[in-house]
Amino acid sequence: xxxxxxxxxxxxxxxxxxxxxxxxxxxxxxxxxxxxxxxxxxxxxxxxxxxxxxxxxxxxxxxxxxxxxxxxxxxxxxxxxxxxxxxxxxxxxxxxxxxxxxxxxxxxxxxxxxxxxxxxxxxxxxxxxxxxxxxxxxxxxxxxxxxxxxxxxxxxxxxxxxxxxxxxxxxxxxxxxxxxxxxxxxxxxxxxxxxxxxxxxxxxxxxxxxxxxxxxxxxxxxxxxxxxxxxxxxxxxxxxxxxxxxxxxxxxxxxxxxxxxxxxxxxxxxxxxxxxxxxxxxxxxxxxxxxxxxxxxxxxxxxxxxxxxxxxxxxxxxxxxxxxxxxxxxxxxxxxx
Ligand SMILES: Nc1ncnc2c1ncn2[C@@H]1O[C@H](COP(=O)(O)OP(=O)(O)OP(=O)(O)O)[C@@H](O)[C@H]1O
Numbered sequence: 001x002x003x004x005x006x007x008x009x010x011x012x013x014x015x016x017x018x019x020x021x022x023x024x025x026x027x028x029x030x031x032x033x034x035x036x037x038x039x040x041x042x043x044x045x046x047x048x049x050x051x052x053x054x055x056x057x058x059x060x061x062x063x064x065x066x067x068x069x070x071x072x073x074x075x076x077x078x079x080x081x082x083x084x085x086x087x088x089x090x091x092x093x094x095x096x097x098x099x100x101x102x103x104x105x106x107x108x109x110x111x112x113x114x115x116x117x118x119x120x121x122x123x124x125x126x127x128x129x130x131x132x133x134x135x136x137x138x139x140x141x142x143x144x145x146x147x148x149x150x151x152x153x154x155x156x157x158x159x160x161x162x163x164x165x166x167x168x169x170x171x172x173x174x175x176x177x178x179x180x181x182x183x184x185x186x187x188x189x190x191x192x193x194x195x196x197x198x199x200x201x202x203x204x205x206x207x208x209x210x211x212x213x214x215x216x217x218x219x220x221x222x223x224x225x226x227x228x229x230x231x232x233x234x235x236x237x238x239x240x241x242x243x244x245x246x247x248x249x250x251x252x253x254x255x256x257x258x259x260x261x262x263x264x265x266x267x268x269x270x271x272x273x274x275x276x277x278x279x280x281x282x283x284x285x286x287x288x289x290x291x292x293x294x295x296x297x298x299x300x301x302x303x304x305x306x307x308x309x310x311x312x313x314x315x316x317x318x319x320x321x322x323x324x325x326x327x328x329x330x331x332x333x334x335x336x337x
Contacts, residue, residue: 005032006068007158007190008053013062015048023048023214025062030192035184037205038194039224039260041337044211046194047087050160053192054084080107083156087163089147091135096121099135100150107154120153121146123182125175141172148176152183159183161193165200173197177204198260198337202226210262212335217262223305225261237261241301245278249331260337267333268307270296270325271317277326280305284321285314298325 008030015023023045030036038046051057052064055071064071069078083103092099100117104110118128124145130138138146144164151159161180165173177200183189195201202208208224210217229237230246235253239261240246249261270280280298288295294314297306307327309319319325 006030007032007066009063009065009068011063011065013052013059013064015045015052015057016060017048021214023052023211025049025216028209028216030190031207032190033184033188034207035180035191035193035205037201037208038192038211039198039201039208039262039337040194040211041335045214046211047162048214049211050084050086050162050192050194053158054082054160055079056084081157082160083151083154083158084160085148085151085162085164087166089144091138091143091147093135095131096126096133096135096138096146097131099146100153103150103154116153117149120149123152123179124149125172125178141168144168145172145175145179148179152179155183155187156189158190158192161191163194163196165195165197173200180204198258199227210337212262217264217335223263223265223268225263225303227258227260229255229257229259231257241278241303243279243301245300247278247329247331249334251332252334252336255336261331261334262337263305263329263331263334265295265306265308267330268305269328269330270298270307270309270319277328280325280327282319282321282323282325285319298327300327 006029010025010028013023013025014021038049040046052059055074066074066078092102097117100120101113104113104116117131121128121130126142126145148164164176168176180191184191193201193205210222210224225239230240232238232248237249237252237255237259238246278300280300282296282298283304284297286295288308293308293310295306296309296314296319297304
């Protein structure tokens with residue numbers, strides 16, 4: 001097995017907008033060659049994180065390392081490895097060709113330019129006939145794909161996509177997903193993506209991290225429950241697992257059916273009997289570094305979840321991989337995205 005290379009490392013990083021702290025991340029490691037999905041409700045700090053990762057802004061406190069180099073010491077050529085497609089990308093008031101070719105022209109890398117523009121167009125599912133269209137002769141989904149093609153043509157090492165599916169239809173969202181997979185496959189591009197289309201993001205990414213009020217919900221121990229949801233008679237969201245077991249989220253009647261429930265591992269208890277208890281099967285148990293606790297991973301109807309349990313409790317309750325356990329999820333502590 002090859003060794004995994006670290007792409008970014010964030011340590012005690014904080015970012016402030018005026019007096020308000022909008023990002024506070026103790027530790028985060030992002031590895032190469034992954035599609036990382038960043039989940040979080042409006043205002044949770046996703047775009048702020050993306051501008052730091054693409055070196056548009058600098059942290060107020062703490063360190064950000066890229067390829068093991070402190071971001072304050074990165075030279076321009078290394079920074080060029082990271083390309084961002086911002087939320088509501090701006091198109092130049094020119095043709096599609098000019099828009100897609102612009103980045104390469106800036107970099108004075110114009111060999112076979114026309115051919116490369118055609119390839120980039122093709123990668124986002126647009127044909128050659130678009131080349132002479134003006135920026136204002138495109139639909140929202142086409143404009144978004146042209147903006148993506150303008151980034152893909154640079155074959156970046158890292159591509160950060162902030163809401164690439166906002167305002168696009170299902171067909172464009174699917175074409176964007178395919179373009180992302182191709183970039184990863186062809187050029188080993190690492191991708192960091194946010195989207196409020198949770199279903200799309202969940203099916204696109206290899207790894208998930210989530211932000212809530214500027215704080216990272218620890219990626220190793222975060223539990224995300226995705227749509228589909230059912231509603232009970234009171235309108236509350238109900239998760240029905242494949243095995244038929246159900247989990248009711250009380251007081252969730254105002255939540256939309258495509259919401260995601262984020263549940264901290266500390267709010268899941270194993271082996272306690274309760275009316276809301278459901279059965280799970282332990283798949284693995286890992287020791288938490290420098291802590292007197294274990295991360296117990298288990299499945300309910302094919303969905304993997306985890307719970308933090310103290311070493312003493314693991315021994316006392318004889319929790320072992322392969323054991324069936326009763327699981328109590330404190331749904332009142334769930335954060336909704
Ligand atoms: N220029 C700014 N000045 C002051 N506050 C800002 C500024 N930009 C963002 N913020 C605040 O920073 C916080 C994080 O915003 P950010 O845009 O990073 O969130 P987000 O998760 O990307 O949200 P969304 O999903 O709505 O795009 C929010 O509370 C926001 O109001």
